[in-house]
Amino acid sequence: MQMLEPSLVHHADLQSIHGQTTMSIPETHLPRVVVIGGGFAGIELIKKLANKPLQIVLFDRHNYHTFQPLLYQVATAGLEPDSIAGPLRKLFKNIPNFHFRYGLVTAIHPERNTISTSIGELRYDYLVIANGTKTNYFGNQKLAQLVFPLKQLHQALDLRSHLLQNLERALLVKDIDEQQSLMDVVIVGGGPTGVEVAGALGELKLHVLPKDYPELDFRQMDIHLIENSNRLLAAMSEQSGQKAYQYLTERFKVNVWLNTRLVDYDGREVTLSNGRKILSRTVIWAAGVIGNLIEGLPNEVITRGNRILVNEFNQVKGFDNIFAIGDIACMISEAYPNGHPQLAPVAMQQGRLLADNLLRLLRKKALKPFYYFDKGSMATIGRNRAVAEIAGIRIQGLFAWMVWLFVHLLYIIGFRNKLVVLMNWVWNYFTYDRATRLIVRPFVKEKMTT
Amino acid sequence: MQMLEPSLVHHADLQSIHGQTTMSIPETHLPRVVVIGGGFAGIELIKKLANKPLQIVLFDRHNYHTFQPLLYQVATAGLEPDSIAGPLRKLFKNIPNFHFRYGLVTAIHPERNTISTSIGELRYDYLVIANGTKTNYFGNQKLAQLVFPLKQLHQALDLRSHLLQNLERALLVKDIDEQQSLMDVVIVGGGPTGVEVAGALGELKLHVLPKDYPELDFRQMDIHLIENSNRLLAAMSEQSGQKAYQYLTERFKVNVWLNTRLVDYDGREVTLSNGRKILSRTVIWAAGVIGNLIEGLPNEVITRGNRILVNEFNQVKGFDNIFAIGDIACMISEAYPNGHPQLAPVAMQQGRLLADNLLRLLRKKALKPFYYFDKGSMATIGRNRAVAEIAGIRIQGLFAWMVWLFVHLLYIIGFRNKLVVLMNWVWNYFTYDRATRLIVRPFVKEKMTT
Numbered sequence: 058m059q060m061l062e063p064s065l066v067h068h069a070d071l072q073s074i075h076g077q078t079t080m081s082i083p084e085t086h087l088p089r090v091v092v093i094g095g096g097f098a099g100i101e102l103i104k105k106l107a108n109k110p111l112q113i114v115l116f117d118r119h120n121y122h123t124f125q126p127l128l129y130q131v132a133t134a135g136l137e138p139d140s141i142a143g144p145l146r147k148l149f150k151n152i153p154n155f156h157f158r159y160g161l162v163t164a165i166h167p168e169r170n171t172i173s174t175s176i177g178e179l180r181y182d183y184l185v186i187a188n189g190t191k192t193n194y195f196g197n198q199k200l201a202q203l204v205f206p207l208k209q210l211h212q213a214l215d216l217r218s219h220l221l222q223n224l225e226r227a228l229l230v231k232d233i234d235e236q237q238s239l240m241d242v243v244i245v246g247g248g249p250t251g252v253e254v255a256g257a258l259g260e261l262k263l264h265v266l267p268k269d270y271p272e273l274d275f276r277q278m279d280i281h282l283i284e285n286s287n288r289l290l291a292a293m294s295e296q297s298g299q300k301a302y303q304y305l306t307e308r309f310k311v312n313v314w315l316n317t318r319l320v321d322y323d324g325r326e327v328t329l330s331n332g333r334k335i336l337s338r339t340v341i342w343a344a345g346v347i348g349n350l351i352e353g354l355p356n357e358v359i360t361r362g363n364r365i366l367v368n369e370f371n372q373v374k375g376f377d378n379i380f381a382i383g384d385i386a387c388m389i390s391e392a393y394p395n396g397h398p399q400l401a402p403v404a405m406q407q408g409r410l411l412a413d414n415l416l417r418l419l420r421k422k423a424l425k426p427f428y429y430f431d432k433g434s435m436a437t438i439g440r441n442r443a444v445a446e447i448a449g450i451r452i453q454g455l456f457a458w459m460v461w462l463f464v465h466l467l468y469i470i471g472f473r474n475k476l477v478v479l480m481n482w483v484w485n486y487f488t489y490d491r492a493t494r495l496i497v498r499p500f501v502k503e504k505m506t507t
Numbered sequence: 508m509q510m511l512e513p514s515l516v517h518h519a520d521l522q523s524i525h526g527q528t529t530m531s532i533p534e535t536h537l538p539r540v541v542v543i544g545g546g547f548a549g550i551e552l553i554k555k556l557a558n559k560p561l562q563i564v565l566f567d568r569h570n571y572h573t574f575q576p577l578l579y580q581v582a583t584a585g586l587e588p589d590s591i592a593g594p595l596r597k598l599f600k601n602i603p604n605f606h607f608r609y610g611l612v613t614a615i616h617p618e619r620n621t622i623s624t625s626i627g628e629l630r631y632d633y634l635v636i637a638n639g640t641k642t643n644y645f646g647n648q649k650l651a652q653l654v655f656p657l658k659q660l661h662q663a664l665d666l667r668s669h670l671l672q673n674l675e676r677a678l679l680v681k682d683i684d685e686q687q688s689l690m691d692v693v694i695v696g697g698g699p700t701g702v703e704v705a706g707a708l709g710e711l712k713l714h715v716l717p718k719d720y721p722e723l724d725f726r727q728m729d730i731h732l733i734e735n736s737n738r739l740l741a742a743m744s745e746q747s748g749q750k751a752y753q754y755l756t757e758r759f760k761v762n763v764w765l766n767t768r769l770v771d772y773d774g775r776e777v778t779l780s781n782g783r784k785i786l787s788r789t790v791i792w793a794a795g796v797i798g799n800l801i802e803g804l805p806n807e808v809i810t811r812g813n814r815i816l817v818n819e820f821n822q823v824k825g826f827d828n829i830f831a832i833g834d835i836a837c838m839i840s841e842a843y844p845n846g847h848p849q850l851a852p853v854a855m856q857q858g859r860l861l862a863d864n865l866l867r868l869l870r871k872k873a874l875k876p877f878y879y880f881d882k883g884s885m886a887t888i889g890r891n892r893a894v895a896e897i898a899g900i901r902i903q904g905l906f907a908w909m910v911w912l913f914v915h916l917l918y919i920i921g922f923r924n925k926l927v928v929l930m931n932w933v934w935n936y937f938t939y940d941r942a943t944r945l946i947v948r949p950f951v952k953e954k955m956t957t
Binding site for chain 1: 596606672680720721926927
């Protein structure tokens with residue numbers, strides 16, 4: 058059995074693919090903006106810099122943009138991976154002076170205005186750090202090997218295959234504890250990802266899996282949601298958190314454990330801080346994120362959660378030509394003493410403002426400060442149910458769910474992807490089915506201790 | 508760098524997943540039909556046995572049926588993998604007495620009417636071998652490690668990622684030979700798969716890749732098609748073969764090498780039997796198939812290409828209750844002295860007839876012999892072009908292409924998949940685009956010698 062940590066393998070790949078090569082970005086008279094990361098922040102920035110007198114170089118370790126808010130639907134067999142990803146070259150294919158490089162940035166050298174990458178060193182005039190966050194295991198390396206994160210496309214596919222393979226195995230075991238451990242799922246983290254994946258698994262359990270596995274009794278399949286604080290959806294109102302709790306517990310019989318932490322996991326048995334033990338081969342880790350820190354910046358600009366301290370123009374503290382935007386940036390203000398929430402709208406707005414500010418810099422004009430326009434937030438809990446807070450108005454149930462669908466469709470990259478996602482949603486809605494339940498990975502992260 | 512042979516890993520997985528388990532197929536009073544393989548033959552058989560007084564057990568090492576004729580479109584970024592695969596449990600979800608088992612059959616024991624599998628031993632009353640073929644490397648193990656087959660879904664995804672990653676790398680190399688080796692593609696085998704993949708790569712080269720990679724000169728990208736015999740599409744008429752040759756060479760400038768074999772390949776340099784050498788990191792192997800032989804049958808029933816000799820009722824020679832259908836079966840007749848062509852229509856017709864014959868056996872009635880109703884064959888070569896031979900009528904060009912589209916849509920499993928494939932085709936046709944060019948595999952088969 059091969060033991061692979063997908064993200065590690067991915068990096069190894071890039072290095073071996075690139076080998077001894079040269080960067081081959083042409084030197085022009087235009088100032089060069091190097092952007093690290095093609096997430097929401099990076100792509101909004103580049104879109105607004107299209108056809109401006111700048112050379113743009115984008116680095117990403119994937120050749121596509123991932124629409125992260127819908128990753129959980131890939132993991133729960135509702136959507137194809139391709140429909141929530143946008144190839145970066147395609148996205149920017151008609152922009153002159155745009156160069157995409159498929160590679161990993163390994164260090165920043167502010168003293169000489171260069172970066173080191175898996176394909177060599179590159180000079181920049183302006184550097185934009187927009188490489189977001191990764192799953193935070195709080196330093197627990199054992200846990201990192203045993204649980205399933207949900208931040209990248211291949212992780213969602215791994216989880217999908219793992220869930221389905223465990224059900225295939227559950228059919229074959231006689232031991233009731235073993236069967237339980239293969240069917241039960243523990244989700245750690247009661248934020249939007251945890252709540253949405255719990256709802257999606259609840260739907261699978263109610264409507265899809267019993268038809269596929271008539272030999273299994275799905276009353277046995279318990280879904281547990283573990284949250285450290287005293288409520289779900291901490292970033293939203295108390296009322297929305299309570300409604301989400303109600304939807305999850307009443308409709309899907311999800312066991313929500315508030316004020317509870319996971320204290321140990323051996324790949325089979327979860328131990329909670331309240332002493333309870335749960336047998337589960339599938340722990341989904343949605344408990345927090347940490348910045349994808351690149352070495353080379355001074356320690357004093359790094360703050361809690363490995364975020365980078367920036368001023369109101371998204372300039373990294375102490376630098377004129379290095380910027381950080383999106384989830385990795387921490388802009389402390391009176392309204393946001395801990396920085397902005399790590400959400401797509403913040404990233405997009407910072408990307409767009411920075412594009413304007415870079416153009417202002419070129420024209421030697423004064424920069425404009427960032428103000429977050431909070432359009433609200435939302436989370437869906439199975440079919441017909443969601444909670445949403447938009448411009449201070451709280452909505453719940455069917456109407457919130459429709460708003461959620463509409464907003465997510467709106468932000469998926471590309472008309473074709475919108476169409477495919479819409480079609481899948483309509484299909485899944487009316488058939489109570491999930492289309493894509495394939496075990497298609499040639500390997501699984503093997504998490505079994507026995 | 509991890510070195511993984513995907514199919515090997517896949518098997519290792521199954522064994523580790525299954526571990527110490529029991530088969531848990533209930534013993535009933537109904538005769539048990541065990542079917543090995545959920546390809547065209549197996550699923551047609553099971554569909555017709557639904558709701559009949561038989562217990563059906565299907566084994567497959569994937570949990571989905573693959574629509575192999577369109578694998579090449581997944582490899583060339585035209586279709587999502589999910590749209591050409593049908594989850595087997597979903598396909599047969601309303602059939603009582605049907606049991607799917609995700610596992611590998613390792614041996615047949617005709618003397619005691621059982622099979623050994625990765626999840627234990629199982630008794631059968633009737634055994635149907637329908638596990639098809641795999642890529643034939645003609646015993647060349649070195650080649651098997653270096654070339655790309657195109658028989659399974661994960662192989663198509665590997666090839667897609669490999670092609671795109673090589674272009675990313677081609678951007679970075681200065682050495683012209685090295686760049687050439689990263690861009691050129693060699694396809695071995697001038698049958699339908701070879702011809703269709705050559706056409707699809709031609710389309711990519713003409714319409715898609717130059718927009719994605721403005722820094723590369725795609726006049727450098729050579730596509731070579733190597734065929735041992737003196738013509739393409741040997742299973743079709745001389746005229747169709749010539750037309751395919753004309754389409755490939757005139758429109759896409761594919762270098763077709765007839766009467767030529769690949770004699771050596773080191774991962775970078777291809778040596779042809781005519782002495783010519785071609786630098787290419789991508790050799791697609793469509794040169795032939797060989798039966799997926801399972802041990803336990805006597806040697807005298809195994810014939811050329813590891814096919815199993817059957818009588819006119821698809822009974823394996825010398826056995827009353829063991830049958831072989833589809834590509835792995837070899838039924839010698841006057842009309843087909845080497846057995847039938849290894850095509851989906853033969854498999855489907857044999858599956859359906861065997862269903863009838865099994866019911867006749869139960870009723871102690873005489874079996875009906877198999878006659879192949881040849882509906883014709885076809886191959887597409889890029890947009891608007893195809894060759895088809897239907898009921899003796901030869902058509903070419905746009906009309907043949909439309910027939911090809913229609914027939915393939917018709918046979919894809921499931922209404923939803925038909926819809927998604929149709930939508931993708933319409934989209935690709937009018938936009939001259941390919942939607943799914945993601946490098947999504949967390950690893951590549953590393954084939955570089957330098």
